[in-house]
Amino acid sequence: MIEIRDLFKYYGDRRAVGPLSATIEKGEIVGLLGLNGAGKTTTLRVLACDLLPTSGSVKVAGLDVVEQPHEVRKRIGYLPDTPPVYPEMTVEEYLRFAAKLRGVPADKLDERVGDAMELTETLAERDQRIGTLSHGFRQRVGIAQAIVHEPELVVLDEPISGLDPVQIVEMRDLVRSLGGERTVVVSSHILGEISETCDRIFVIGNGEIVASGTEAELSSRLLKGMRVELTLRVGDRAREAEALLVEVAGVDQVEAVEGVERGKGIQSFLLHAQRDVREAVAQALVGAGFGVLELSRGERELESVFLELSGPADGKKKKKKKKRAAADDAPPPAPQQEAES
Structure with missing residues (x-):
């Protein structure tokens, strides 16, 4: 198209x-x-x-x-x-x-x-x-x-x-x-x-x-994997939930997040994975009787990569880009042309 x-x-x-x-x-x-x-x-x-x-x-x-x-x-x-x-x-x-x-x-x-x-x-x-x-x-x-x-x-x-x-x-x-x-x-x-x-x-x-x-x-490609943040209602089964998450295919690492309403039977985890494992994680947890209160990807990481890739509209990155464009034999500047009306 x-x-x-x-x-x-x-x-x-x-x-x-x-x-x-x-x-x-x-x-x-x-x-x-x-x-x-x-x-x-x-x-x-x-x-x-x-x-x-x-x-x-x-x-x-x-x-x-x-x-x-x-x-x-x-x-x-x-x-x-x-x-x-x-x-x-x-x-x-x-x-x-x-x-x-x-x-x-x-x-x-x-x-x-x-x-x-x-x-x-x-x-x-x-x-x-x-x-x-x-x-x-x-x-x-x-x-x-x-x-x-x-x-x-x-x-x-x-x-x-x-x-x-x-x-x-x-x-x-x-x-x-x-x-x-x-x-x-x-x-x-x-x-x-x-x-x-x-x-x-x-x-x-x-x-x-x-x-x-x-x-x-x-x-x-850019994050070489992804992070998944989740909060569960675990009761007194926090260790069981962590062990279950470790076994989900595609999950490389599980981190228990401290200080998140643990006394109320609620526990948060941070997962590191090589692909999107949210559906598999949700199925495993629900199947085991855990209440999933929150399940989301670590968008802030991708956001930071986006900001780094986009670069500022001026400043050092722009100067570097200009130098590279010249080295790659970019076309010479041309006068502004107006579009047909």
Whole structure:
């Protein structure tokens, strides 16, 4: 569905993206994960034909974003980091306007607008002015305009930015519902949200993909294993629980955590494993009659690796990256080019 080969984008003499290569299959939900300034937004703007690349090749459904931008745009729905909505319009007025701009035939207009509102759960707000809606609902309207013409690819730049915890969960479900028939590319700087939403993750640092894979693959490769934290209701069977955990296939080490309500028959453990053993651990414990109060992976470790890989947007790591890019014969800087309107 998407083929990116040796993409570079310069702003003046500053390299914002590159070298960057990736392949994304039809129907996948893929996340671009990186700190602010890592190159996520620039990559998405190139993909959405909103910005011309300096060099390299980007194709969507076999169509080149530079040579065939109008054909590519027909196949893409794009939500930038700020929803492109008109506050004075009602939700339905705006979506009808957006649908017409994207070439939806007049006899299909009612159906497409209705479907977009239904999928984004904005039907009840159809007659409200967008300026009166909460930030979360404006984001939903932004997604509705991105899908109203039934694109093959949906590109979402930081869709959870500024949302409260309830809205984040709802937005996560909405993004997942877009997959399957459509390919979805979504960006975020929050590891947990990308891992909960996406099939695959591309970690971007200083304009390059520094790691990619599923969350489990990244954990296995980058952490050389994983940690599992669990809290059990053990009664007076703490030693039995520890012995049982040691025997679970894939568990390398078991550590009993001190000072966790031991007097109340509750005990916490920290497990070290070479793969995801949570399901096997849960089955073994429940089968032996232990109450599992908490079972989670050590996400903080992966988060710290993500921060290390992404690197700061400026400072020593960036300087080191620049030096390496020059040594690898990166293309020379080129003047800024504006995308077709």
